Amino acid sequence: MTAFALRGRIAHCLRDPGPDNDPDAIEAFEDGLLVIEDGRIAQLGPAEALLKTLPETLPVTHYDAHLIVPGFIDCHVHYPQVDVLASYGKQLLDWLNDYTFPSEARFSDRAVADETARFFVDELLANGTTTALVFCTVHAHSVDALFEAAARYNLRMGAGKVLMDRHCPENLCDTAESGYRESRELIERWHGNGRAHYAITPRFAPTSTNEQLRLAGELANEFPDTLVHTHLAENPDEIAWVGELFPEADDYLDVYKRAGLLRERSVFAHCLHLSDQEFTNMGRAGCAAAFCPTSNLFLGSGLFDLARARTHGVRVGLGTDIGGGTSFSLLRTGGEAYKVLQLQGQSLTGFRALYLATLGGAESLHLDDKIGSFRKGMEADIAVIKMGGTPVAARRHAIATSIEESLFVSLIVDGAQRIRATYAMGREVMTHDP
Ligand code: GUN
Ligand code: ZN
Numbered sequence: 001m002t003a004f005a006l007r008g009r010i011a012h013c014l015r016d017p018g019p020d021n022d023p024d025a026i027e028a029f030e031d032g033l034l035v036i037e038d039g040r041i042a043q044l045g046p047a048e049a050l051l052k053t054l055p056e057t058l059p060v061t062h063y064d065a066h067l068i069v070p071g072f073i074d075c076h077v078h079y080p081q082v083d084v085l086a087s088y089g090k091q092l093l094d095w096l097n098d099y100t101f102p103s104e105a106r107f108s109d110r111a112v113a114d115e116t117a118r119f120f121v122d123e124l125l126a127n128g129t130t131t132a133l134v135f136c137t138v139h140a141h142s143v144d145a146l147f148e149a150a151a152r153y154n155l156r157m158g159a160g161k162v163l164m165d166r167h168c169p170e171n172l173c174d175t176a177e178s179g180y181r182e183s184r185e186l187i188e189r190w191h192g193n194g195r196a197h198y199a200i201t202p203r204f205a206p207t208s209t210n211e212q213l214r215l216a217g218e219l220a221n222e223f224p225d226t227l228v229h230t231h232l233a234e235n236p237d238e239i240a241w242v243g244e245l246f247p248e249a250d251d252y253l254d255v256y257k258r259a260g261l262l263r264e265r266s267v268f269a270h271c272l273h274l275s276d277q278e279f280t281n282m283g284r285a286g287c288a289a290a291f292c293p294t295s296n297l298f299l300g301s302g303l304f305d306l307a308r309a310r311t312h313g314v315r316v317g318l319g320t321d322i323g324g325g326t327s328f329s330l331l332r333t334g335g336e337a338y339k340v341l342q343l344q345g346q347s348l349t350g351f352r353a354l355y356l357a358t359l360g361g362a363e364s365l366h367l368d369d370k371i372g373s374f375r376k377g378m379e380a381d382i383a384v385i386k387m388g389g390t391p392v393a394a395r396r397h398a399i400a401t402s403i404e405e406s407l408f409v410s411l412i413v414d415g416a417q418r419i420r421a422t423y424a425m426g427r428e429v430m431t432h433d434p
Contacts, residue, residue, distance in 0.1 A: 002426075003037045005054070006382070007047050008063030010034055011403050012070050012374040013355040019307065021349045021404075027374070028403045033060070034068060036380040039426035044374050063384050065397075066420050067406055069354060070372055071130025071381035072330040073361025076229075076269040076290035076319025078135040079120040079146055079159075080104050080113075084323030091300050092235040095324070103323075104162075105171050107137040113145035121149040125430035127328045128383030128419040131361070131371055133229055133267055133290075133319075134159040135201060138172050140182045144189075147196045153429045154194065156371055156381065158227050160201035161186055165212045168203075176212040180219060187223055195425075197365070199227035199267075204234075205242045205255045217260025227365065228261050232268035232289075234301050239273055253278040262287060265366050269319055270295075271309065272302035283313030288364030291356065293336035295321035303340050306348070317361030327417075330357040331385070335411035350407030380426035383419055390415030 010032030017025035033050045035043040035058075043050060051060075078084075080103060087099040107113045113136075124132055136142035136159055143161050150157035163179040164172060174182070183200060191198035200223075202208045202216050220228050233239055233252050242252050249255045253274065256262050266287035274282075282289065291304045309316050318333050319325070327333060334353035341348045348356075362372025370379050387406060388394035393416035400406045410416045422430040 001038055003035065003042065004059040004061070005033050005035045006061050006063060006068055006384075007031070007033050008066050008068050008384070009403055009406070010044065010068045010374070011351070011354060011407070013351065013359045014373065014375070016310070016355050016360065017349065017351045019347060019352070021351055025355070026351050030403065032068070034374060034382070036426045039380055041374050041376055041378045041380055043376070063420065065387045067385040067387060067403065067410070069383055069385060070358040070374060071383050071422065071424070072128050072357045073317060073365070073372060074124070074129050074132040074320050074330060075267060075288065075317035075361050075364050076292055077132050077322050077325070079117055080107050080135070080137045080142065081323030082116055082120055085326065087323070091237070093237055093241075095299060100323070101169050101172055104137045105169065107139050107142045108171065110141045110145065113139070113142045114149070117145040117149035120146070121153065121155065123328050125153065125422045126419060127330065127417070128385065128422050129328070129330060130381035130383070130422060130424050131156045131365070131367070132158070133199060133227065133365060135229065136161055138162045138164050138174050140186055143186050147190050147193070150196070151194055154425050154427065156195040156197070156367065156379065158197040158199045158229070158365060160199035160227070160229060163200075163202040163212055163216055164207040165209050167207050176209060176215050179212055180215040183216070183219055187219070187226060191223065191226055197227055198223070199229040201229045202261070204231035204238070205252065206238065206245055210246070210259070213255070213259035213261065220263060221260055224263075225265065228263065228266040230256065230261070230268060232256070232271050233273045233278070234270035234296075235299070236273065251275060251278055253281055257281065267364055269321065270301065270304070272296060272304055276312070279309060279312035279314055286315070288315035288317060290319035290321075290364070291316055291337060292319040292321035292325055293340045294326040294333055295319075295324035296340070297336060298326050299324050303344055305344060306341055307346050315360070315364040316356060317364035318356045329417040331410050331417040333357070338411060350404040350411065353411055354407055380423060382423040384421040385410050386418040386420040386432070389418035
């Protein structure tokens, strides 16, 4: 057995602390000790008391005032869009045609996919993200590239091949039948292989025929523990287009529901312009919304209503949505979530932001029995947030009087998002000098 411990300030969530910051939902230690055995969380408690019960030979890494939290979980991101970051001036549908599709076409070259996947995974780790739900491209080998890059660090990772059989450039189009067949082959190759989870990934309703969506639903039914990952109700023009393309559906969500894609483990990115009926149906089905504030602001798409989603029982995690989004950091993403909620008269505490970036993401992916918290037996995926990063961040952190305030500073202050170290399954996979 290999065992070691991390000492420092430690915080994790046991459930959603809600808008009123339920203190019983949080466990936090100013001087805590997290004991890891064989890649899993074995014990957590106050350092001095716990150390007395442990062998003196136990190796302990001391992170001083830095904050040890569960590894972040990014519930919606596109790895082939790294080079689409900062594409100027368009809303969703133009942005897709002008920037995104040309960039994704480059992934017909496996070497482009491999290089980008490695860069992407390194960037996740540099930002303390240990799990992500990832859009690849229509090319099956883009999925191999991503899962192989994640396996180098033994990361728990969800990903899938994009399904897209209409309203896209010829060189990015599959067919209903080839999309089904290639997705099935990828499920057989990757789902449950190490820490990999396959996600059935229709891009969004407008780029799939009813037949493609139906076959995706059939696949989801054949493999119920795979994820389903798509976009929903992001932009008003998109929603009007869906209404024209699917006149038989009651609403946007109903397009997916009719195809059998509304179910547990379905993750819908954005969910900005939904009716109560749609939120109710999402909540009842046990599916999740990915809250992507940097993308929703950058593309001018709208404001996610967290209170409404949670009232309807919808699971919610954070998504960076690179490259519509603007940052790999889930701390910065939490900071933008705070501002989006402020505009709607809602607040977001530091602890609730931590929840959304960790356990809320794990619940969204139905992986909260494995990741997202430091409960005993969980896989030891860990981020150590640097209390500093820039002179101004260090100065502001120095006057914070609680872990919650330090967390909030890490969301809001430029440069306070730096990560000191990242661990996957108990192994240090990224470290920055103190
Ligand atoms: N809707 C369909 N495809 C995309 C995409 O790549 N990014 C975003 N933000 N929305 C989409
Ligand atoms: Zn997206």
